[in-house]
Amino acid sequence: QSVLTQPPSVSGAPGQRVTISCTGSSSNIGAGYDVHWYQQLPGTAPKLLIYSSFHRPSGVPDRLSGSKSGTSASLAITGLQAEDEADYYCQSFDSSLSGSVFGGGTKLTVL
């Protein structure tokens, strides 16, 4: 049972827009801590996509965006491409645990 809750799977056709939600609580996202998003391809290390809820590292396309409201955050991917098929994880800090927490992960399938 992860501290941050993500849907196990989402899917979309090429060119479409998908969103992945990340729901936390008053001790993490709701407390104002930033949310970070990662993409993980099979057999590789996670890659940082979004940091501090909204910001993209250099090299991440602007068709990926992050948002945050209350105790939840979302990752949106527009213009879906086959290469987007991967597992996605959210991460934040939890004050009651005094440490980082991850969501359970969401598998994105491009139809």
Add this chain to the structure above:
Amino acid sequence: QVQLQESGPGLVKPSETLSLTCSVSDYSLSSGYCWGWIRQPPGKGLEWIGSVYHSGSTYYNPSLKSRVTISMDTSKNQLSLKLTSVTAADTAVYFCARHVVVVAAFDYWGQGILVPVSS
């Protein structure tokens, strides 16, 4: 470009201690930042194990705290992880990674090392 590389035994027996090293290149650990360990059981999600600041201050996942020690050797520019009394449930890919502070994102990751726990 900061590079991280995990190393350690290919197999650990139940009840023994898992010991891993993370060698860091192109950045001096003594210069700053926070360095962490994350693990991923086969087919499952990511779990934060703990992090250590360049000052030596540590933060651990409460569920693992009684069995974990994370430290750094600045003379070798290496990070280490020790996990005691392992069981099959500790079988996972173990990653080392960097974050600016403990609340921040992990921006650089090692490739990961699979550590099976089996007799």
